[in-house]
Amino acid sequence: MRLKILDSTLREGEQQSGVRFHSQDKIHLLRLLEEFQVDIVEVGHPGISAEDEQVCKEVASASRRAETLMHARAISEEVQAVHRAGADWIGIWASINPISLTAKFGDKSPAQIKDRVAYAIEEAKKLGLQVRFTIEDASRTSWEDLFYLGKAAVGAGADRISLADTIGIWTPNECGETVKRAVEEIHSDIEVHLHNDLGLATANALAAIDAGASVIDTSILGIGERTGIVDLLQLAVILKEKIGFQHFPLERIPELSHAVQWTTGFRPDHLRPIVGKNAFTHTSRYHVQAVQKEAHTYEMFPPEQVGRKRKVIGERPQLDSPVLSTALRVGSPFEKGASELKYHRNGPGTRWVLMDHRVDSRSTLYAIQRTFEDNEPENHVDRHTHDCDSVFVFWGDRPDGTGLICCVQMEGEEQVVHSPASIFIPAGIEHAYYYVSGKGTYTNIVLAPEYNQSLRS
Template sequence: MTTPTAIAPGSITRPWIIDTTLRDGEQAPGVVFSDAEKTEIALMLADAGIDELEVGYPAISRDEEAVIRSITGMHLPMRLTGWARAKWEDIEAACRSGVEAVHISFPLSPLYLQLMGRDYPWVQDQLGELTSRAKRYFRFVSVGAQDATRTPPDTLRRFIADAGKAGAERVRIADTVGVATPLSICTLLERVLVTGGPMLEFHAHNDLGMATANAYTAIEAGCGAVSVSVSGLGERAGNAALEELAIALKLSGIHPTGIDTTKLSALCNTIARASGRAIEPQKPVVGKAAFQHESGIHCAALLKDPLSYQPFLPAMAGMPEHELVIGKHSGSASLKDFFQRKGITLSAAEAASLLGEVRKSATANKRSLLPSELEIIYHQLAPEN
C-alpha cells in the first residue's frame, strides 16, 4: 500500500481518502456503535475501497482498545490508524491496539493554546519528542494541527516544517469548527504548501455547510489526503461526507480514487441504522428526494434522457432508479408515462383533463399523489374504463 506525495494544484491525482466514521463519526452527540456494528462498518469501508480508516480513539477505554484490536486482527486491505492526543499514554494505547499507524493531535491556534496554558515552544518540543518516539512503534505517523484554520498561517507553516523535521509523514490541517471557505482554503494552502515537505491532509467540519466543498477544494489546491465520514456523521454539524466527495471526485475526471461508489448507498443505510440518525430525503447523493422529480418540464426531459436533470445516474451511488412523482407541478408527460406503465394509453385530451384534477387534488392535500389515488381519479373521469 502506497501513499501519494504532495500534489501540484490542478494536476491529475489520486487523493488518499481517510474515513473517520468510527472515530469522529461516533463522537457525534448521542451516537454509540456496538462492537459488532464497528466490525461491520470497517468491513464495508474496506470493501468500498477506502484507503485508510481512522478506526478509533484507543485511549478512551480498555474496551475501545479491545474492539480496535479485534478489527486490526481481520487484516483488512486498508491502513488502520489510531487517534491520540499529544500524550504518550494515548500513543501507548494505540500501540497496544495493534494499529499500524497513529495520528497525534496538537492544539495550535492561539485560542486552543491559551485554553491549555501552553505556547508554541511547548508544541514544538512535544512534536519532536512524541513523533520520534512513535516512529519506533508505528509504520506511519501523522500529526494534526487542531483549529488550523484559525491559526496564523506563519505558525501553521512552522508547524508543518517542524513536523517534517520530526519525521511525520503527514500533517492534518483541521478546520475544527468549520469556519473555512473554498477561497480561504486556497489562500491558506498557497502560504503553507511546501514541495518536499510532509503530505498535507485536510479535515473539514460542516458548521457552515461547506465541508464537502472545502475538502474537494483542498484536493484541488494541493492536499494529498482528506478525511471524511459516511453521511458526514460527526460532531455538531458533522464532517465532509464520504459519499458526496467520492461522487464529486469521480465526476471530476481528474481525481480518480479506489472507491467503489456503488457501495455508498448501502454504507449510508448501515450508518443510519447504527447511529439512529435517519437519512434526510434531500440528502445529496443518497437521499430519496435526490432522485425524485415532479416538475413537468424536468420530467418530460428525463423521459428522453435521464441525465437531463440529474448530474449522474442513481446506480452510480448504488441507489434505485429515479422516480417521477405526480403532483401539483406535474405535466402531461409524467401522467402518460405513469399510465403507460400500467398498460393504459392516454390521449392528449385525456391527459389534459386528468392533469387538472390531479393538480386540484395535490393542492388540496398539500402533497404528491399516491398511485392508488391517481387510478381513482382516472376511473372517476373515465368510468367506462
C-alpha cells in the same frame, strides 16, 4: 502521489450526538469501507479508556486491506495505547493558537507544546508507527504558528501533516491558499480534516485537492461533531464526475448509507445529494415529460450508477387545508381495505386507517390498525421496503395483551410472533407479516404521510 481517502466514520462518527459503535458494528463498517476502496480507516481513540482500546484492537485486527489509524493526544500513555491496539498509523494532534493555549493547555507556551509534540512523534516512530500529525484549529492559527509547529513535527519524524478546520470556518479560497503554502513550505504530504459548520466542507475538500493535498478526511453521510465533516459518498461521486477518479464502486453507496443509518439512527434529509429520498425524483410536469423522453435532460448521471432508481411522480398533490395552523384538529379514522397499498391484499380482519395525510393533511406519519377475530390464516402482504423507519405492534384481546399469533419476515429471517410484541423495522430493510391465529389487533406505524410514496420500488 495518488489522492488518498481517509474515512473517519468509526472515530469522528462517534462524536455525533448519541452515537457509540459496538466493536462488531465497527468491523462491519470497516469491511464495507474496504470494499468501497477507502485507503485508510480511522478506527477510534484507544487512549480514552480500556474499553475503547479493546474495541480499537478488535477492529484493527479485522482489517484486510485498508491501513488503520488511531487518534492520540501528544502524551506517552496514548501513544502506547495506539501501539498496543495494533494500528498502522497514529494520529497525534495538538493546537498552538492563543485560544487553544489558554483553554486546553493551561497557558503553556508554543515552545512547550512543540516539545511535547516532538517527543510524542519520536516515541511513536520508535514503536514502528507511521505518524500523522494534526494541527488542530489550523483555520484560526496564524501561518507563522502553523509553519513553526508543522516543521517541528516533520523534523521529529512525522510522515504527514494534517490541517484541521476544526470549527468549519474556512472558505474554499482560504483553504486552498493555506494548503498550497503548506505543501510548498512545510515539505510534507498534507492531509485536511474539514468540518461543515458553514456547509463548505466538500467545497473546501475540492479546493484542498487542487492545492496539492494528498489525503482528504471523510465519513459516511458526513457524520461527526456538530454538523459533521466531508461526506464520503458525495465526495466519491464528485471525484468521479468532475475529475474522472474511477476508484470507487459507486453502486455500493446505498449499502454504506443504510448501514450508517441503521447503526446510528441518523436519517439524512430528503434533499441530501446522492442518498436523499428526492435525489432522483421528478415531479414538475415539464420535467417529467422531458425525463420520460430523455433522462439526461434533468439528471447529471443515471441513478443506477450510485445504486439508486429514478422516481417519476406525475400528479401534483391536491390542494388541502393550510398546514401551518396549529389548531387542534380531531381526525376521523376510516375503514379501508389494504389493496390500496402496493404489495398488499385486503386479507383477513378489518383494517382501519388511523392517521395519514387524509386524516390530517399536516401528518408526517401513517398509522393503521387491523382487528382479527379468529380469522382464517392468510399470507396477505408481500415483502417490501420503506425508505423510512416503521413499527409493528401486536396486541391480543386478553387483558395482558396475549392471544394473537402472527408471523414476521425481516430480511432472510422469519419468526412466529406471540403478542404482546413490538418490532422496529429500520429504513431499507425488506419485511412483511401475516396473520396466523387468535384475536387482537395489529398496528403499523410508518414515518411517512403517504404509504406508497415511502416504498422503495
